[in-house]
Amino acid sequence: MSAPTGERPRRPSPVASARPQRRPRKPPPQPFTLLGLVGLAAFTLVTAWDWVLGIGFNPIALPGELADSNPAMVEGLFNITDADWRADYAELLRTHFTDPDSPWLLSLDSRIGSGLVETVQIAVLATLVGAAASLPLAVLNSRLGAPNRTTHAVIKTLNNINRAIPDVIWAALFVVLVSVGALPGILALTMFTIGVVVKLTSDVVDGVDLGPVEAARAAGASHAAAMRTALVPQILPSFASFSLYAFELNLRGAAVLGFVGAGGIGQAMNYYWSQLDFEAVSVIIFVYLVLVVIVEQVSISVRRRLV
Amino acid sequence: MTETRSRPARSRLAEQVRPERPFARFRWTVTLVLTALLVWSSATVDASWGRLTEAPGRAVGFAQTLVANASLEPLGVALEAMWESIAIAWIATLIGAVCSFPLVFLAAGNLTRGRVKQPVRQLLNVFRAVPEIVLAIALIPFLGLGPVTGAVAMGISSIGTLGKLSAEIVESIDRGPLEAVEASGGGRLTRLRWAVLPQAMPEIAAFWLYRFEINIRVSAVLGVIGIGGIGGFIAQAVERNVFERIGLGLVVVILATMLVDAISSRLRRRLIEGPSPAAQARRERASVAGAEHEEDPE
Numbered sequence: 002m003s004a005p006t007g008e009r010p011r012r013p014s015p016v017a018s019a020r021p022q023r024r025p026r027k028p029p030p031q032p033f034t035l036l037g038l039v040g041l042a043a044f045t046l047v048t049a050w051d052w053v054l055g056i057g058f059n060p061i062a063l064p065g066e067l068a069d070s071n072p073a074m075v076e077g078l079f080n081i082t083d084a085d086w087r088a089d090y091a092e093l094l095r096t097h098f099t100d101p102d103s104p105w106l107l108s109l110d111s112r113i114g115s116g117l118v119e120t121v122q123i124a125v126l127a128t129l130v131g132a133a134a135s136l137p138l139a140v141l142n143s144r145l146g147a148p149n150r151t152t153h154a155v156i157k158t159l160n161n162i163n164r165a166i167p168d169v170i171w172a173a174l175f176v177v178l179v180s181v182g183a184l185p186g187i188l189a190l191t192m193f194t195i196g197v198v199v200k201l202t203s204d205v206v207d208g209v210d211l212g213p214v215e216a217a218r219a220a221g222a223s224h225a226a227a228m229r230t231a232l233v234p235q236i237l238p239s240f241a242s243f244s245l246y247a248f249e250l251n252l253r254g255a256a257v258l259g260f261v262g263a264g265g266i267g268q269a270m271n272y273y274w275s276q277l278d279f280e281a282v283s284v285i286i287f288v289y290l291v292l293v294v295i296v297e298q299v300s301i302s303v304r305r306r307l308v
Numbered sequence: 309m310t311e312t313r314s315r316p317a318r319s320r321l322a323e324q325v326r327p328e329r330p331f332a333r334f335r336w337t338v339t340l341v342l343t344a345l346l347v348w349s350s351a352t353v354d355a356s357w358g359r360l361t362e363a364p365g366r367a368v369g370f371a372q373t374l375v376a377n378a379s380l381e382p383l384g385v386a387l388e389a390m391w392e393s394i395a396i397a398w399i400a401t402l403i404g405a406v407c408s409f410p411l412v413f414l415a416a417g418n419l420t421r422g423r424v425k426q427p428v429r430q431l432l433n434v435f436r437a438v439p440e441i442v443l444a445i446a447l448i449p450f451l452g453l454g455p456v457t458g459a460v461a462m463g464i465s466s467i468g469t470l471g472k473l474s475a476e477i478v479e480s481i482d483r484g485p486l487e488a489v490e491a492s493g494g495g496r497l498t499r500l501r502w503a504v505l506p507q508a509m510p511e512i513a514a515f516w517l518y519r520f521e522i523n524i525r526v527s528a529v530l531g532v533i534g535i536g537g538i539g540g541f542i543a544q545a546v547e548r549n550v551f552e553r554i555g556l557g558l559v560v561v562i563l564a565t566m567l568v569d570a571i572s573s574r575l576r577r578r579l580i581e582g583p584s585p586a587a588q589a590r591r592e593r594a595s596v597a598g599a600e601h602e603e604d605p606e
Contacts, residue, residue, distance in 0.1 A: 031591075033578060045402060048395035056392065056455035056536075058399045063460075067450045074449035122353040125345050165565035167528040169539060170558065173546040177554065178366045179359040187355060253439040260532045261543055264354075270445075286442050294437055 077279025116269035124251040131194025132244035139202035164196040172263035186263035205239045377552040393537035397523035399459040404466025415475035436468030458535030481507040514576040
């Protein structure tokens with residue numbers, strides 16, 4: 002009562018009375034943690050240092066390097082930052098992307114326009130073909146769906162190899178096999194789609210409700226029939242969602258394909274880049290970004306509905 | 309004997325129950341749209357489908373040249389290029405991890421208010437939406453064309469995915485420890501250090517490793533625009549039609565990627581599941597023995 006209100010009454014709390022019991026000792030860090038941290042630090046040093054085994058990445062000098070730019074390229078690529086960029090950009094879009102005779106319609110015959118359309122076509126075809134091939138493969142890639150262990154192991158190994166090859170490398174290979182154009186691009190992204198969708202979908206198969214499958218088997222269904230009637234309906238929504246996701250990835254991937262001669266917008270990008278026409282490159286990037294963002298938004302909203 | 313009883317059981321059942329299949333408008337719309345897309349794309353794309361039939365013949369020729377000229381001479385160069393791709397991917401992952409880490413806690417709904425969370429999420433989405441190749445091209449005027457450009461471009465795009473998914477991990481943590489720290493008077497940073505990090509860190513670190521696996525593939529992809537690495541090695545070989553180099557490059561990519569995937573996925577499993585029961589038991593035995601030894605006064 003008499004104590005000043007600001008001071009805390011020094012009354013022994015239950016916690017304090019428990020104090021002398023001895024605080025448990027903190028266990029020493031696990032050897033895994035120590036080894037891991039040391040190993041990662043060493044790996045970082047090796048890869049970041051400027052020598053044979055490193056790429057010479059110096060985070061301290063980076064801002065300086067960023068400030069020291071190539072003015073012509075900056076001007077070309079980022080003229081969107083100009084004071085009157087609106088007018089500039091409209092003009093650029095018109096010259097590069099539209100038909101000179103009808104300035105209000107986007108012309109799909111221009112190099113950029115046709116490249117953009119081809120990119121979409123490549124992505125659509127690769128996704129449809131790849132997804133169609135993925136559904137049976139995903140069923141076979143799971144313990145439940147594979148008729149025997151060998152099938153499971155073979156398909157799993159093949160798909161791991163497939164996934165280890167990046168899409169552009171697939172494209173380069175198909176350029177060797179079927180020569181340049183949209184075809185190698187379609188084939189490459191089909192392989193990529195199969196890799197992604199089979200992996201993700203077969204993970205879903207492993208977590209599926211076994212009841213319907215057992216019911217189908219008990220009713221005398223063959224393995225194939227049991228899979229089709231009891232398993233596929235369960236994984237279909239996830240499968241559709243993963244296929245849409247693969248479509249987004251394909252649309253992004255399709256931009257690089259052109260650099261190895263596999264068609265699409267990358268071809269136009271590569272062409273203008275080699276002509277040092279950075280303004281055209283900037284137009285391509287702008288239009289392509291808009292396309293990617295729109296498709297992503299649509300795809301995300303559809304996927305949310307699906308799953 | 310009535311008429312019904314003499315009927316076979318099967319048709320009686322069929323007559324009884326089969327409910328009418330509902331008209332699936334969604335299904336029909338999807339089928340129609342997909343068919344239309346398929347027809348439009350395959351009819352208008354300039355793909356020269358006929359070349360598909362030539363592919364097997366060409367593949368045989370490819371394999372023959374490959375076997376005839378097979379040599380391990382470019383192996384050193386290929387391995388160097390592969391290592392460069394791995395180095396680029398690692399630095400990119402680190403950039404992504406370091407830059408996204410502070411943003412994660414601002415983007416997690418259970419730690420911040422929507423006023424803070426929404427803008428940070430949008431920022432992460434922007435990083436995620438821009439394809440790596442666009443970032444790389446935009447960086448060329450500043451950094452030139454080289455491995456560092458690739459690493460920075462991939463790093464920036466990693467910030468988006470790492471930030472978003474790590475924030476989701478943080479959002480899924482158990483509230484108990486948070487409340488406990490709050491109840492004992494811990495501030496914001498204390499809460500982070502003692503309630504959030506111990507729960508979320510293993511999964512976040514595992515996710516960094518997973519992103520590293522992805523980045524290895526991306527760095528091979530960016531190689532074709534000239535940032536270096538194994539992608540450039542293979543693209544050049546394709547350009548000059550040196551089949552044995554293409555073959556060698558492929559083998560190196562496949563083996564190296566699968567090897568890194570295997571190591572990384574083991575590390576991830578260890579991070580998330582903790583030590584194996586056997587190792588745990590060994591450690592406990594060791595620590596008990598140590599403690600006994602320590603407390604033994606004699």
